[in-house]
Amino acid sequence: MNADELQQLDQNLNWHPCAQMKDYETFKPLIIKSAYGSYIELANGKKIIDAISSWWCKSLGHNHPLLKEALFKQIEKFEHVLFAHTTHDTIVQLAQKLTALSLNLNKVFYAGDGSSAVEIALKMSLHTRTLKSQKHRQRFIALKNGYHGETMGALSVSDLALYKQPYAEMLFTPIFIEAAYVDNLDSPLWNDANAHWLKTERILEQYADSTTAIIVEPIIQGAAGMRIYSADFLARLASWAKYHDIHIIADEIMTGIGRTGKMLACEYANVEADFVCLSKGLTSGWLPFSVVLTSDAIYQLFYDDYDRGKAFLHSHTYSGNALGASLALATLTIIEKDNFCVRARELQTILYAHMKEIADKTHLLHNVRAIGAIVAADFVWGHNEKYNRLLAQQAARIGILIRPIGSTLYWLPPLNISLQTLTDLKGLTLQALLQVTP
Amino acid sequence: MNADELQQLDQNLNWHPCAQMKDYETFKPLIIKSAYGSYIELANGKKIIDAISSWWCKSLGHNHPLLKEALFKQIEKFEHVLFAHTTHDTIVQLAQKLTALSLNLNKVFYAGDGSSAVEIALKMSLHTRTLKSQKHRQRFIALKNGYHGETMGALSVSDLALYKQPYAEMLFTPIFIEAAYVDNLDSPLWNDANAHWLKTERILEQYADSTTAIIVEPIIQGAAGMRIYSADFLARLASWAKYHDIHIIADEIMTGIGRTGKMLACEYANVEADFVCLSKGLTSGWLPFSVVLTSDAIYQLFYDDYDRGKAFLHSHTYSGNALGASLALATLTIIEKDNFCVRARELQTILYAHMKEIADKTHLLHNVRAIGAIVAADFVWGHNEKYNRLLAQQAARIGILIRPIGSTLYWLPPLNISLQTLTDLKGLTLQALLQVTP
Numbered sequence: 077m078n079a080d081e082l083q084q085l086d087q088n089l090n091w092h093p094c095a096q097m098k099d100y101e102t103f104k105p106l107i108i109k110s111a112y113g114s115y116i117e118l119a120n121g122k123k124i125i126d127a128i129s130s131w132w133c134k135s136l137g138h139n140h141p142l143l144k145e146a147l148f149k150q151i152e153k154f155e156h157v158l159f160a161h162t163t164h165d166t167i168v169q170l171a172q173k174l175t176a177l178s179l180n181l182n183k184v185f186y187a188g189d190g191s192s193a194v195e196i197a198l199k200m201s202l203h204t205r206t207l208k209s210q211k212h213r214q215r216f217i218a219l220k221n222g223y224h225g226e227t228m229g230a231l232s233v234s235d236l237a238l239y240k241q242p243y244a245e246m247l248f249t250p251i252f253i254e255a256a257y258v259d260n261l262d263s264p265l266w267n268d269a270n271a272h273w274l275k276t277e278r279i280l281e282q283y284a285d286s287t288t289a290i291i292v293e294p295i296i297q298g299a300a301g302m303r304i305y306s307a308d309f310l311a312r313l314a315s316w317a318k319y320h321d322i323h324i325i326a327d328e329i330m331t332g333i334g335r336t337g338k339m340l341a342c343e344y345a346n347v348e349a350d351f352v353c354l355s356k357g358l359t360s361g362w363l364p365f366s367v368v369l370t371s372d373a374i375y376q377l378f379y380d381d382y383d384r385g386k387a388f389l390h391s392h393t394y395s396g397n398a399l400g401a402s403l404a405l406a407t408l409t410i411i412e413k414d415n416f417c418v419r420a421r422e423l424q425t426i427l428y429a430h431m432k433e434i435a436d437k438t439h440l441l442h443n444v445r446a447i448g449a450i451v452a453a454d455f456v457w458g459h460n461e462k463y464n465r466l467l468a469q470q471a472a473r474i475g476i477l478i479r480p481i482g483s484t485l486y487w488l489p490p491l492n493i494s495l496q497t498l499t500d501l502k503g504l505t506l507q508a509l510l511q512v513t514p
Numbered sequence: 515m516n517a518d519e520l521q522q523l524d525q526n527l528n529w530h531p532c533a534q535m536k537d538y539e540t541f542k543p544l545i546i547k548s549a550y551g552s553y554i555e556l557a558n559g560k561k562i563i564d565a566i567s568s569w570w571c572k573s574l575g576h577n578h579p580l581l582k583e584a585l586f587k588q589i590e591k592f593e594h595v596l597f598a599h600t601t602h603d604t605i606v607q608l609a610q611k612l613t614a615l616s617l618n619l620n621k622v623f624y625a626g627d628g629s630s631a632v633e634i635a636l637k638m639s640l641h642t643r644t645l646k647s648q649k650h651r652q653r654f655i656a657l658k659n660g661y662h663g664e665t666m667g668a669l670s671v672s673d674l675a676l677y678k679q680p681y682a683e684m685l686f687t688p689i690f691i692e693a694a695y696v697d698n699l700d701s702p703l704w705n706d707a708n709a710h711w712l713k714t715e716r717i718l719e720q721y722a723d724s725t726t727a728i729i730v731e732p733i734i735q736g737a738a739g740m741r742i743y744s745a746d747f748l749a750r751l752a753s754w755a756k757y758h759d760i761h762i763i764a765d766e767i768m769t770g771i772g773r774t775g776k777m778l779a780c781e782y783a784n785v786e787a788d789f790v791c792l793s794k795g796l797t798s799g800w801l802p803f804s805v806v807l808t809s810d811a812i813y814q815l816f817y818d819d820y821d822r823g824k825a826f827l828h829s830h831t832y833s834g835n836a837l838g839a840s841l842a843l844a845t846l847t848i849i850e851k852d853n854f855c856v857r858a859r860e861l862q863t864i865l866y867a868h869m870k871e872i873a874d875k876t877h878l879l880h881n882v883r884a885i886g887a888i889v890a891a892d893f894v895w896g897h898n899e900k901y902n903r904l905l906a907q908q909a910a911r912i913g914i915l916i917r918p919i920g921s922t923l924y925w926l927p928p929l930n931i932s933l934q935t936l937t938d939l940k941g942l943t944l945q946a947l948l949q950v951t952p
């Protein structure tokens with residue numbers, strides 16, 4: 077099949093995610109030939125820097141040889157056996173690593189993707205209220221501008237109107253509160269959000285007895301446009317929740333496993349959540365795999381004789397999938413062994429300097445902010461969706477994969493991206509910005 | 515790690531799906547060493563027949579060499595690149611095969627697992643009502659005893675109280691109608707459900723103007739206990755829906771890709787649904803991958819200039835995952851080339867005869883029924899959950915993996931299971947049944 081035929085068939089048959097398909101008429105989809113490290117190679121020979129780690133998941137880049145090796149080794153044993161009443165070496169070793177990430181989260185439940193992990197955490201939290209005779213606690217609290225996925229439960233606790241509106245009849249309604257956003261980590265608010273917190277607490281008080289859980293993207297909200305908020309705010313929120321016997325669900329799907337310079341972003345606030353959802357970077361983005369970490373205290377509520385009807389009867393065909401588990405185990409091993417948390421904090425400085433240089437040179441960007449291997453800046457003209465799409469297209473033409481969100485331009489590259497590639501990324505981003513005007 | 519250590523660590527750290535974990539105290543999880551064809555090999559050397567295809571997904575058994583080859587070939591190119599504004603050979607070839615399964619379902623949307631496919635179909639259907647200025651159509655209709663998954667949307671349209679009760683506050687409420695169940699495919703009701711239909715139609719009439727979609731597991735309801743219902747009922751239901759501009763969502767997650775002896779179970783009723791959800795057998799159960807097939811008519815409703823705000827903005831990190839796509843493409847190729855639909859119909863006769871023989875010999879089972887490579891029978895004592903678990907444990911000890919559902923014992927083996935293995939399965943099932951008494 078030549079390129080034209082392939083693109084035509086794609087246009088005829090495939091419905092792509094998160095897209096107005098009419099856009100594909102004027103800007104044809106990129107044809108992927110191969111991918112390695114931080115690069116995607118197109119059928120026409122062009123190499124493109126994957127500056128967003130393919131939707132934030134390729135933490136160790138594409139086609140990492142050690143991940144490939146781990147996967148092949150697992151396939152030689154088996155690829156997938158149902159995880160009901162079975163176990164295996166890989167999944168137990170993975171559980172050991174995952175439960176070592178925190179002090180108290182020592183139980184692992186396995187799912188398929190980020191959304192399903194969020195749904196499981198929501199369900200587990202709510203289920204405990206039946207088990208503890210606290211049926212008055214049925215409410216969820218979430219952060220304004222938060223995003224947790226696209227299935228009905230995950231979408232209900234998300235606050236992006238554009239994504240929710242047509243499905244309102246199917247969604248439940250949480251309470252949304254506003255985080256204390258910071259310009260960057262040097263902001264005084266980062267360590268002291270007292271004033272904002274006092275306002276928030278007054279709102280929260282009325283829900284103290286009726287809430288089961290508060291769900292947050294800790295420290296940084298991805299789909300909202302890489303908005304960073306005060307670590308002190310998160311710490312106070314978690315402390316308030318603990319005092320009122322309300323669970324914290326930490327959606328670390330984007331932030332987890334080194335991305336922010338910590339294994340879990342919650343560490344910035346010294347918060348240990350009751351549920352932590354991980355996916356994306358967990359397998360370095362090879363295939364769908366997710367986990368929910370929780371505590372023995374939660375687990376024990378469900379633990380009893382079968383007849384007592386307390387079991388968490390959530391079935392998932394691919395729970396504990398051995399291929400995903402082998403990739404997650406290898407990813408965690410590499411992230412730890414090669415100190416990728418430290419590397420992410422080094423990248424924070426480099427990424428910030430590069431983005432700041434572009435902002436200073438072009439005067440098109442402001443509010444440059446970075447945490448770990450994430451850097452973002454806002455367009456001075458705010459949100460212009462048409463511009464965003466044109467910029468992404470021009471960027472792809474000259475060699476970088478970026479996808480601005482709302483008013484925000486960001487990079488979220490593989491943690492093992494080279495300094496040279498980062499320099500190239502800076503130059504090409506600058507070039508694209510100057511070539512497209514809103 | 516020796517077996518005891520592994521099982522202890524598993525008990526300490528892993529929370530298994532759909533389980534009361536206390537059961538693991540008395541019956542330790544099976545330690546998987548390898549798996550091939552219809553067999554799972556345990557660490558202790560014991561070989562076990564996977565009589566339920568690891569929760570209905572391993573349609574071509576474990577570690578199929580051609581699937582492995584296809585996966586390796588894909589990995590040599592790339593494993594995963596985001597599917598927003600990209601395409602590739604594998605996904606286009608897969609789309610060609612998937613859209614060839616029916617006359618009008620010529621668009622493919624990709625997701626991660628069965629639940630997320632169902633959620634996408636529900637969302638797409640509801641979204642069309644905004645797009646067509648039919649906001650009065652917000653209701654879903656589903657079948658009593660139906661099962662569609664565990665995320666909030668999928669769970670809402672499921673009718674298994676045990677799975678829903680603790681989460682009632684988060685769920686929306688569809689209308690449930692009863693299918694016309696048949697004892698087997700020879701039942702007159704299979705081809706003529708007129709009387710039952712007339713009753714159903716009277717109930718449905720009041721919802722004709724307020725409903726967006728009817729979701730069904732076509733022909734056979736899996737989690738309900740492999741309950742088969744009239745093809746004529748499904749045909750009449752679909753025809754009524756079409757007349758009233760209501761969508762049919764066919765959840766073919768268990769039934770699709772040859773399992774019932776047709777590529778789609780809907781074919782038994784000559785029904786072409788508006789949405790078809792496929793997963794499980796689609797990749798022969800290697801890893802999470804699912805699709806929603808829909809029509810150009812649906813697709814066109816969303817197709818317009820971006821500014822018109824009509825896009826289906828459902829994003830899924832792993833949409834179009836190249837590893838899953840390579841496995842699905844290879845599975846479809848093998849299923850078609852080796853005529854596994856025909857084979858499934860042959861298996862129907864063999865499986866039925868085997869199960870009937872056990873029923874006749876033991877007098878412990880009745881209502882033997884089969885369709886394609888699925889056979890089921892009911893325990894004469896009805897539902898005894900404790901017995902079910904004891905039987906599954908004893909079966910595992912002597913060499914078969916089965917998991918009775920409610921009052922039902924069933925086999926749903928790989929489509930390429932050998933005659934000898936089926937004979938062994940019969941013998942071992944008989945033996946297990948005689949060894950455990952309720």
